[in-house]
Amino acid sequence: MVIKYSKLIFFLFLIILISSASYAEPHKQLSDYNFFKDIKNQVPTEETIPYKIANPLFSDYSYKFRFVHMPLNSVAEYSYNNVFNFPVGATIIKTFAYPIDERDLDKGFQLLETRLLIKDENGWIPLSYIWNNEQTNAFLKYTGHTFNVSWVSNNGQKKYVRYRAPNVNQCKSCHEINNKIQPIGPKGRNMNINFVYPHGEANQIEFWHGKNLLNNVPTPLKENPAIWNDTKYEINARARSYLDANCAHCHQKGASASNSGFYLNIEENNSSILGIYKTPVAAGRGSGGLKYIIDPGKPVDSILLYRMLSTDPGVMMPELSRNLQHEEAIPLIREWISQLK
Amino acid sequence: MKINKKIIYFVAFIFASNFSYGKIIIEPGPNAYDRIQEALILAQPYENIHLSSGYYEIEDGLSLDVDNVTLSGDGLDKTILSFKNQKSGAEGLLVTSNGVTLSDFAVEDTIGDAIVVKKANGIRFLRVRVEWTDGPKSSNGAYGLYPVESKDVLIDSCIAIGASDAGIYVGQSERIKVINSEAKFNVAGIEIENSYFAEVINNIAHHNTGGILIFDLPNLPQQGGHDILVKNNKVINNDTPNFAPEGNIVGKTPNGTGIMVMANEKVILEENYISGNATAGILVVSYLDDYEDDNYNPLPNKIFIRNNQLNNNGFEVDKVRAEPIALLTKNKAPEIIWDGVTSFPEWIGLSKQQRLILGSNKTEDRKTDMINLNLMTYALLPWLHKTKEDYDDYIGEGISLAEVNFKTKW
Structure with a gap:
């Protein structure tokens, strides 16, 4: 009988161990991921690649700083109409911020939230980190957050907004297709534009390709659809x-x-x-x-x-x-x- | 190696019991949104999130995306989620997971829809109230209980009041039971739209614009609604003037409609008590608007009406929304109305369909009457047009429907 119980306890212990190990807890603080050299000024490390997209979603005039971080020696697969097929371990990072004064961006930004989409074996996991008032770090929050923000816009007008960082479920309402969470922005037709990197300006897709972050890139690159606010398009x-x-x-x-x-x-x-x-x-x-x-x-x-x-x-x-x-x-x-x- | 079966059972039992024991209790007070939303996000499957009785003021939309969670309260008049000051979110509560149970609470005054459930396999609403507390107003949210694109939908003992579209609305879904519930002061009391296999039984729909609507509409991912049983409901005194914002299909519901069937197939209306509806007791119609959709069938078919008690309906037909009826009945309509629109081969007599099938129905002071408006002829050969009012011409054998059986085990 004693032997039976000890077996049982061992068995239970094993199961608890296995089940707890399969839940990788996300970091509580944004800084723990080491995506940034200078987190406050959103300066990324060498391994974190900044990018922008041709036709972004309007979100109440907020500025968005976008980055992607991929595991060493991993590579994403190019697609024109769909989001690149990113490797497991890839993280898409997007910080939402308002400029203090849009006419002079050197005055800096108020950072509100940094959203992550992390790809694991089962798919993409959405997380939102809310910036503290001191603007030194951002902290994981599942329920979203409300900010009352003001800034001076391009025409010198003072603007106000009740900015709502979404809760984790709300992430899904935009990012879910056929019951799977997906990034939206980084697809070929949204990425074929130039970006000013610290070492100079380059086409984003060529830059990623050159760094071996992206394969199956066609040559020549297929043109983007129109950019919504560029009047050269019809x-x-x-x-x-x-x-x-x-x-x-x-x-x-x-x-x-x-x-x-x-x-x-x-x-x-x-x-x-x-x-x-x-x-x-x-x-x-x-x-x-x-x-x-x-x-x-x-x-x-x-x-x-x-x-x-x-x-x-x-x-x-x-x-x-x-x-x-x-x-x-x-x-x-x-x-x-x-x-x- | 021989594995001891008892151990496996024991382990399974431990796990199963762990799942069912989880209960998180939330009390009213400040930061209600954050506390409830956090619980909904961190919930484990089979957990129960319980909202103690009291008044919760919520400013943003709540959402649940974990399977098999129960969200409960202490009663539909005791646990109240008020969205009077809602600032964001298109609905009060959004459920996108499977096997969820919502029970014993109320959602009030949401800025848009009250409770939306999307793409769920299995959703139960038990004793839930949704209400716009200022009464019927076009600025009220559109839908009260609003499961859509879902399978296994149970709405039992719920109350919906004041929706500017439908109080209880099930759309593009499959396997549905709406039972023992009450809908009042909505534009549509209970609406089943573009859905398959539904039972609407033992409800009360009163003081709406239209009591119970069974609709099928074009240009939607799921259409061709069929197999709907509407039984033993009280559909009485639907007398609230239509207050739907224009542009919505229910905005066309005539004031004082009892039960209306549009463009569905295989519908049984039986043993309902239908009384005091000014335009019509039972109205069977085709979808007459323009549309571009080759896959859509705008005609109702096999609508079987029997053993209903129909009293005092059609006494003042809505001249605006039911103009042809008003015109062709001189504002006093029979208890059962069919627009008489058919396919062209039927119209010229080349084929025959049993679109409307009558069994025996009862009316207090006379034999139940009916009218086929014969709108095809009215539109195409107006000088030859006559309505048809011989009840016996539509008596037929009728149809039967299989019982709705849920696959979800809650």
Whole structure:
């Protein structure tokens, strides 16, 4: 009997050991990851590569400092339309900040949160680190955080925003496709632009390729779609790039707004699926009393524009990460709908 | 090596019991959002997060993404999550995991929808109340209980009040039971939309614009709603004027609609008590708006109506939202109304479908009456148009539906 019990206890102990070992706890402090040489000024180490993307998501005029960190000698795989296939152990790092004075960025930034997406054997894990008031470090928080932020914008205006760092579940509502968490930004068509590195300016994809961080890179590189705020592109292409970056993370097949049947990813070509003469399904007062998501030629009658203009959480789109109007994008979408037939 | 089976059972038991014992209790007070949200995020499967009775003021949207969690309160009038000052989040509570149970609490005054459940395999709402406390207003959130793209949906003994779209709304889902619940002062009391295999039984839908709506709409990932049983409900005095923001499909629900079936297949309406609905007791219609969708069938089919008690409906037809009915019935409609829209071959008599099937129904002071508005002819050959009102022409053998069996074990 005694022997049986000791066996049992051993067995139990073993199981507890195994089960506890399989949970890798994330670091409590951002500094513990050693991504930065100078964390306060967001200066990365040699192994942490800064990047930017051609068509970013609007998040209440916050600045975003993006980096990727990959395990030594590992390499990601290039894709034009999809996010690069990153190796296990890769971390995508994004710090959200507001400038003190946008007219003079040397005055510095108020850092709010740093979001990580860490790739492990089972997929991507989202984490958010909230910066302390002293701006010396950021600390893991699962429930998100509210900041009341003010800054001086480009035109000298003082601006205010209730900035909401998302909770871990909210990360999923934008980053989840077919029940899997995915990064959104670093795909080929978003990365083919130049970045000013400490050693000089270079094309990001070529730079990554040269550092053996990225393989299967085509030559020559396929051109990017339009950049939404670059007027050298035609209006339709700019609008579609903007809608892809700002809406399609939810409004595509398999993503969190799939039930709407209204998809804005850049590959979509079906006009009713794109919202043209499509009536809303579950918009509630988000419809604003309007009949169609896009009423071609009539921006003021289009729900799409109405919800971009709104800052009411029960109406506005996107649902998350926006409290202010994106003033620069509204004329673009207005003009785009006006010229649709 | 011989493994002792008893040990394995014992270990399994220890683990199983660990899972079921976890209970986290939260009390009302400051930082309610942070405390509840943290518990929802850190919850382990099979854990119970319990909200003690009291008033919780929540400013941001809550969300749950852990399987098999139970979120409970002390009662739908005792544990109250108030979103009166909600500042962010498109809904009060969002559930995106499987096998979840929500029970015995209330969600009030959310800025958008109250409780949204997306893509869940298994969701139970037990004794949950959702309410906009200022009464019916177009600025209220759209949906009360709103499971969508889910399988195994149970809504039992819940209450939904004041939604500017539907109080209890199940969309693009499969295997559904809405039972013993109450919906009032919503635009749509209970709505089953683009869904398969649903039972709506023993509910009370009153003082809505429309009591119970069974809809199918185009341009959606799941469509072709079918196999819906609506049984033993009280659908009475739906007399709240439509207050849906325009542009929404329910905005077209005529004031005073009892049960409305649109473009579904295989629906049984039986043993309901339907009374005091000004436009119609039972309304069976096709989807008549323009749409571009080759896969969509806008016509209802095999709608079987029997053993209902229909009293005093259709006494003042909504002239705006039910213009053809008002016109063709001179504002006093029979108890059962079908728009009579069919496919073209049926219309010219080349084929026959049992779109509307009547069994015996009862009305207090007379034989239950019906009308086929014959809208096809009205639109195509108006000078030949006549409505058809012979009840006996629609009596048929009827259909039966298999019982809904959940695969989820909660």
